[in-house]
Amino acid sequence: MKERRSVMTENELKNLIRSNPDDGFRQLFEQYHGYAFTIIHRTLGGTGCAKDAEDCIVDTFADVILHYDTYAKGSLRSYIGAVARNKAINLKRSLTAAEFYTVGDEETNGIPDNSDSIEESAEKSQTFRLLLDKVEGLGKPDSTIIIHKFFFDMSSIEIAKTVGMTPAAVRMRLSRSLKKLKKSLEELGVTL
């Protein structure tokens, strides 16, 4: 195993991919899987299950490994984000086909809802960031539990595995965290 830092700049990463594709793409996955996973969940918007999101992660990084050109101009992170988003949109379409899903209205899911005006959308984006600030203010592991629960739809059992606690402890901390957040959520006009 060669020495490898956990986070590299995009240029470092591209160089590593060129010189050693195996290590480079493993590092790329290490560095961006969480980012892609977040985008996939955001785009799926509650459609599908955890297994679907994992499948989408596999699709995304296989596609990136097969097609990314390290000499292409532009941000690597944006490229991965674009692939993740497109894969998630395709997955969402396939998952909702049985529900007479209509392309068009939902086509841009995963990014601000087009039904909102630009002002409303911007306001919601701002509210989301304020919410994130409040959640981060809880400190770990409470912030992680909130995010995994409400953004990634993970169960207490799944969250317990990632934060190294028992499911019961996760539920208890979640309950306490929500009490702490209650006032902030009300101020922001956010409901669960």
Added chain:
Amino acid sequence: MKGENKINELFSHSDNEDAQRISDAHPVFSEAKKDELYKRIQDRVAAEKSGNDFADKVTGVEVRHGHGIMRYIGIAAALAVLIGGIGGGHYLIRNNMNPDRTFSEIETEESTETSEIQEATEETEEEPAEEAVIQDFDMSTQMGVFGKMLNSIDYYDYASGVMIQSETARNDLCTESAFNVDLTTGKSLDVLTRYNIYNDYHDVANDQPLEGEMDQYLGVFDVYCDGTNELEMPHDSNIARIATAEENQAQHRTSDQLDPQTVIDYMNSIDIPSDADYYTPTIAYFENGDVQLRGICSNTRAAFNLLEPGYTAVDYLYDFSTWEITNESFEYAGRDCVVLEGTHPRISAGLIPYRGLSSFTFVVDKATGCLLKMQTFDTDGELIEWMVTKDIRFDADAEPVPEKDLEIHRTDEYFTEPEINTNSHGETYGSCNGAIVRENYDKLPDLIYNCLFYDGGGYFRKDDLFEAFGDQPEAVMKRYAVVRVDDGEPSPAGTDIKIYDEEGENVLFTLVYYQK
């Protein structure tokens, strides 16, 4: 705050910066889960590779695209220089762009290259010969500007200079590229230095002097091409490693001038999906197409953005309805330039802009088509990316590529395995054998080698890092600028991390991590 928002509905209004913030702070997969997923990815890639016609489709795992056909065309062109047949404009044979040279001279001279040409001739018997003619594009027209930017490498043989460009990660960080290029041999040197910008980056993007300090993590390093291999090394070192997986990957200029109308027709023929990301690199659409952009023949790491702006031209300029020439004669960096202003063409497709990217301003050298200055802006007019040229010289005025006597290694030979030893106090010291994160705490050495990007030395105290930066020091530290401070030197306000010797006793220097 008015209105009610469901918490998960708000999530759909997050952007990619939010996604990065969430993923940085809240990892979702255990190491075992990550290994499991990556194994599936590898299996998927292997399955795809073994499928029919795969070789024609894969590009991502290639270190560089093959340019064999370009070589053949170029050499075949030397054998069969044709004149005329193309209407409009002036045409020059590439030979220092001297219009006085006759075509017969070129034909005779280049035909004397025997063995290589014969080899290429045998392999290209079925190929029609290409014309080795260089079009002198009219820089008062959009087609002329576009065409010259696509083919800038035809208009100079040597170049040297200094350019500065923004880093995508942070507005207060930039890269300076000091370059020397020889297109006739493929030799080049690109000295890359990352700076923390202390003054307003808007000023730097508008040609004010850079006030800053070299970033200690990203540092300075050289990319050198000896005409055969692209090599990387610490600045001014004589020990280099080959930067590509395969040897002999340096690219060389060929005679295959690209017709701008062909590129425009190709771009217009591409069915860009309505859900494609706005910032999917345009080059991605050339992967398997009949039209190929010209290679990066300057063999530079950053300077190619200035010297070979073909990729930028295709990305921004293929639709002439979205931009215009706003100044046909503008002096910049001592050169006669044209100024282009417009909006990104894919905005008209209603795609979601990356970082709100909307408009741009380019300054293009009229003689060479090189992109000397660029600025891109979001919908609010805020600067997103930028590049400025501090010095640029071509051909006889250019500084030559310095000769280097290098000890060249393959990547495998270049890196050393991390070793962990124990000092006289019983503390372990050495390179980190895993990510510097809380879950790896026990297996990390007490004194972690100060492994900066291309420079380093000394050791961090492990506990100092976790105390200062929380559970994921390595990830958090990357968000800071960092400068080295020796005793008595002034420093920005920030988090001081001391660097010790391997005994953990003597402080060698201090690294200051700070945010503007």
